[in-house]
Amino acid sequence: MNYGFVKVAAAVPRVKVADCQYNVDQIEGMIFEAEEKGVQIITFPELCITGYSCADLFAQNILLEKAEMGLVQLMNNTRQLDIICVVGMPVATNTILINAAVVFQHGKILGIVPKTYLPNYKEFYEQRWFTAARDVTDKNVRLCGQLAPVSADLLFDTPDACFGVEICEDLWSVIPPSSKLALKGAEILINLSADNEGIAKHNYVRSLISQQSARCIAGYIFSSCGFGESTTDLVFAGNGLIYENGLLIAESKRFSLEEQLVISEIDVERLRTARRINTTFSANSGDYKDAEAIHVTTDITNAKPLTLTRKIEALPFVPSGKTLNERCEEIFEIQVSGLAKRLVHTQAKTAVIGISGGLDSTLALLVCVKTFDKLGLSRKGILGVTMPGFGTTDRTYNNAIRLMEELGISTREIDIKAACIQHFRDINHDINVHDVTYENSQARERTQILMDIANQTGGMVVGTGDLSELALGWATYNGDHMSMYGVNVSIPKTLVRHLVDWVSQNEVEEAASVILNDIVDTPISPELIPADEDGNITQKTEDLVGPYELHDFFLYQTLRFGFRPAKIFFLANIAFGSRYDKPTIKKWLHTFFRRFFNQQFKRSCLPDGPKVGSISISPRGDWRMPSDASSALWLKEIEEL
Template sequence: MNYGFVKVAAAVPHVKVADCKFNVEKIESLIAVAEGKGVQIILFPEMSITGYTCGDLFSQQLLLEEAEMGLMQILNNTRQLDIISIVGMPVIVNSTVINAAVTIQKGKILGVTAKTYLPNYKEFYEQRWFTSALQLRTETVRLCGQVVPIGANLLFETSDTTFGIEICEDLWATIPPGSSLALQGAEIIFNMSADNEGIGKHSYLRSLISQQSARCIAGYVFSSCGFGESTTDVVFAGNGLIYENGTLLAQSERFSMEEQLVVSEIDVERIRAERRVNTTFAASQANLEGKRAIAIATEFVNSKELNLTRKFNAHPFVPQDNELHEHCEEVFSIQVAGLTQRLVHTGAKTAVVGISGGLDSTLALLVCVKTFDKLGWSRKGILGITMPGFGTTDRTYHNAVNLMNSLGISIREISIKDACIQHFKDIDHDVNVHDVTYENSQARERTQILMDIANQTWGMVVGTGDLSELALGWATYNGDHMSMYGVNAGVPKTLVKYLVQWVAKNGVDEESKATLLDIVDTPISPELIPADENGDIKQKTEDLVGPYELHDFFLYYFLRFGFRPSKIYYLANIAFGGVYDEETIKKWLSTFFRRFFNQQFKRSCLPDGPKVGSISISPRGDWRMPSDASFAMWLKEIENL
């Protein structure tokens, strides 16, 4: 299976201006290399057969004929190859010359894409030599003895994807042709270019491609002229760029004297999933009147074995190092803004938080502290309630108390042991039987305490449960599942850790920092089972439900893109290679889907809480699912892996 991945390449060959024979040899060589790498579609720069900087030589009959002969040579020498190639050349149409992208496969010309927007300002003089696609009065052209479609509105359909082509300046237009092609089905846009360099232009170009690929919800492959083009007045750096819905996948080395082949895989399944969810994309198709594209079928090619070159972040909710600070600051600010509005709107006098010494309650407390500081309220209005139970360890207890003291909030300690023992007597439960009743009774007792204290103090219970726990249903129904506002509801467990670390390093005193860093290093546990003989945590969550980093990975690709279990499993094995073996990943993937489906009833009645990232499981937001849906299909696919 190729799991929806299409392997593409942006080629930057050596070029000699007006030397078609030399240029064709370099093109053929890179096509052969790309074919060997399993590339399905390869793109070359604008005018790659002749060179872009030929100037008035484009009016020379010899150059135009040699370009066509060069294309014929490429057709002959690649007719045994499956790969689809897109090369640039001047094409004569009814006594005019078109700046064209010629798409070929197995010795056949599939179509000729004509450039629509010809720049004729500053250093550009293309209208001197070429005619725009807007002035074409024919839909076919004879080239290399073949009569083929020509236009700016061609769609090429393969067994794996549909793609369209635009040329250089087309991208810079107010409404690029690629936008229309995307709305008509193109999942990948290829742009052959002769983009010259200037100070600051490259970053602007990358921004432009990123935005266009994101706006079109498409893959975008860009190949621009490099070493060998004339430097009489401008310089070309040889840009090969591959984007997917706004994200850069691969890029060439700029100003290199070596020819380059930039290869990556575009996930068209992911693009399709984004388009299905984004109803604005479908609505935009109403603007296509009179712009109907011509569909061209390509030769069927047997799928080759998939060999991914692109990387996958094992922690998709956690950005890379250079973005982590800004990301954490933004997430934390969203949480604070959400709680600020809720406190002001309700007129609450206090914020009541159960403090366990664990990561989630710590993050909720830090959000409360920042919110009160922002409002100019005394931190004493934050009531931190520590509620020791049968499983509370010294480490978490002391961390909870130390943190509350150093942050200067109000502290109350209320043991739940006697109340729970009395409750066990009332319901005739043996206190020595540590089953689900034993555990959940403690969670519900704690929630009752928090709710009642909120009533006493005209306050609001601030929830601590995070996105990952809510996805797995790792919360006691009507226990820690419930609050008056859940500030962590949109934050996955893998990100909670980094947020607490970020606050420790950027927003608290040294004493609080030391406590926060120790909390980060503490094993995750609900502490509902008594500690071991050494007083250490015995009940470790990840031993029971599986590693949160795996579950967050599963959650991201399941909810964000609707991927099937087999694809999630495939990606997880790549992302976590050397960390977890295949059987471990398969085991916890089954656990994830079983728990996610079975625990939907808890998510159907979640308290309010802010969405902070691309995923939310609020029944009022991103995720609406029946509580009694069957998971049989998903588990069946996992069993067959």
């Protein structure tokens, strides 16, 4: 299976201006190399057969004839290959000359796409030589002895995707041709370019491509002229760029003196899901229902085993590199702003929060502190309540107490053991049986205390549960599942750790930072089962439900893109292959889907809380699911993996 991936390439060959034979030989070699690597669609720069910078040489018949002969050579020598090729060349028809993209496969010209917008300002003089697409009246052009359709409205249907083509300046127009092509069905957009370099221009071009691929919810392949073009007045750096829905997935090295073949895979299934979900896309398509679209069917492309070259992020919720700090700051501010609005609206006198010494309650407490500071309220209005139980360890207890003291909030300690023992007597439960009743009784006792204190103090209970726990149902119904406002409700566990670490480095004094660092290093546990003889945590959540890094990966792929279990399993093995073997990934994937379906009833009545990213499971927002939906289809596919 290819799981919806289409392997594509942006080729940047070396060229010699007006030396068609040399250029064709370079192009041909790159086509063969791409075919060997399983590429299904390859695109080359604008006018690559002749060179873009031929200028008035485009009026020379010998150049045009040699360009056509070069195309004949390319088609003849690649006739046995399945790869679809898109090359740039001047095409003469009757009394006009077209700056064209020629699409061919198996020795057949599938279509000719003329450039729509010809730049004629500053360093560009294309209207001196070429005719724009709107002025091409022929519907077909004879080229290399073949009659081929010519139009800027061509859509090429492969067995795996639909793609459309535009040329360089087209992208710079107010409404690029690729916008209409996307609305008419193109999932992959191709741009043959001769974009010259200038100070800061490269970043602007990347921004244009990123925005266009995101706006069109499409893959975008950009191939621009490189070394060998004339440097009389301009320099061409050779940009091969591949984007998918706004994200850069592969790029060439600029200013290379050698040819470059940039290969990656565009996830068409992911794009189709995004388009179906985004109802604005389909509504916008309706605005162009009368627009012309000419479909051209291609042959089957190669069926070589899929080998992904693009990176699959193991932690999709956690940005990498320099953006991590920016993202953490933004998320933290969203949480703070949400809580601030709720406090102001309810006129709550206090914020009541249970502090366990674990990651989630720590993050919620830090949000409360920042919110009170921002509102100009005394931190004493934050009531931190630590409630040691049968499983509380010295490490988490001490961290909870010390952190509250360092942050200067009001602190209360209420031991819940006596109340729980009385409760066990009331319901006739053996205290030595450490089952779900034993555990949940403690969680509900703690929630009751928090709710009652909130009533006493005219305050509101701030929830601490995170997105990952709610996805797995790892929360006690009407226990820690409930609050008056849940600030962590859309923060996944893998991100919680980074947020606490970010606050530790940027928002608190050194003493509090030391405590936060130890909390980050503490094993995740609800601490509802007694500690071992040495006082260490015995109930480690990830030993019971599986690693959160796996579950967050499964959650992201399921809710963000609607991927089926088989594809998620395929991607997870790539992302985590060095850390988990296939049986382990399969085991926890089964656990994820089983729990995700079975625990929906808890998510159907979640308290309010702010959405911070692309994933939310609020029943009032991103995720509406019947509590009694069957997981049979998903679990069966996992069992058959």
